[in-house]
Amino acid sequence: MLTPTARGPLSVCVLESLRTGDTSRAADAPDAGSPEDAQITLWALYEQHYRGFEDVAGDLEWDPQLIAVRRRLEQDFERELRARTPRVPEPGNFAEDFFAFVADHDGPSLAAHIHRSASDDQVREFLRHKSIYHLKESDHTTWVIPRLSDTVKAAVMELQYDEYGGGNPHRLHAHLFAQGLAASGLSAEYGAYIDEVPVEVLEQNNVMSLFGLNRRLRAASLGFLAAFEATSSSPSRKIAGGLERLGFPAEMVEYYTEHVEADAVHEQLAVRTICGALLAEEPSLHEDVFFGAWTSLDQDDRYAQRMLGAWTS
Ligand SMILES: [Fe+2]
Numbered sequence: 001m002l003t004p005t006a007r008g009p010l011s012v013c014v015l016e017s018l019r020t021g022d023t024s025r026a027a028d029a030p031d032a033g034s035p036e037d038a039q040i041t042l043w044a045l046y047e048q049h050y051r052g053f054e055d056v057a058g059d060l061e062w063d064p065q066l067i068a069v070r071r072r073l074e075q076d077f078e079r080e081l082r083a084r085t086p087r088v089p090e091p092g093n094f095a096e097d098f099f100a101f102v103a104d105h106d107g108p109s110l111a112a113h114i115h116r117s118a119s120d121d122q123v124r125e126f127l128r129h130k131s132i133y134h135l136k137e138s139d140h141t142t143w144v145i146p147r148l149s150d151t152v153k154a155a156v157m158e159l160q161y162d163e164y165g166g167g168n169p170h171r172l173h174a175h176l177f178a179q180g181l182a183a184s185g186l187s188a189e190y191g192a193y194i195d196e197v198p199v200e201v202l203e204q205n206n207v208m209s210l211f212g213l214n215r216r217l218r219a220a221s222l223g224f225l226a227a228f229e230a231t232s233s234s235p236s237r238k239i240a241g242g243l244e245r246l247g248f249p250a251e252m253v254e255y256y257t258e259h260v261e262a263d264a265v266h267e268q269l270a271v272r273t274i275c276g277a278l279l280a281e282e283p284s285l286h287e288d289v290f291f292g293a294w295t296s297l298d299q300d301d302r303y304a305q306r307m308l309g310a311w312t313s
């Protein structure tokens, strides 16, 4: 993958620093001109810790000037995310409270639209947007693993083992999505569609990296994971139905049908065994688990609102 197109003065400066290797200019980088400008910059800086860019030297991953820009953007972003979060339930029966918190959340459903009435073009746009995450599906959770106790770590590994195909490279969820894209005539190349994704997609991806790459946010990362898994099974069924209705190839449908069953298991594992065990050991992380969970739900809503708005206006 090559570096993305800039979306404002900050990303012009930082992407130029990345490409040229002259990071001195990042030291006095201008403020972001818009949320999009901030988010594409943060996304590119995070990408250095995943697969990176062909046009950026590998030793810039830990460049102090770039890390300083990343820190500034992360601090603003986290402040914003916390400001959006409502009051969370008081500590009580965690699993029960968590499932109720997710069930009581009422947001717009993109899956329902895809199931019943989305056009072929709309679904293709949706798949291109989703490719940014699904082609590195679950990687953000892997960052958290060394930061956990044995009990929680073992449970996260059980879930990740599944996401990573149980030892079979052809069963990796990221690989299943890539197969679906290719069969649908879309590019399965990692990051191919980054320049066309709206700010909501960038935010959603950046949240996962923010939580995954900062040890102090490990509870938010696992709360995010739990809410993500707990809101995946039934929408996956609807999306699979929509894909079938529109005649998408079996490979694309299969990615979603795989998640109907897998995530019904994953939600129990993530809520009860992962977050439950984490909070039994560290009860002070209660609020952050719900902060992460809320963020997952809210990010989904924001993307759904944006797309339903665009498609139905
Ligand atoms: Fe998955």
Ligand SMILES: [Fe+2]
Binding pocket: 163, 229, 262, 263, 266
């Ligand atoms: Fe899952």
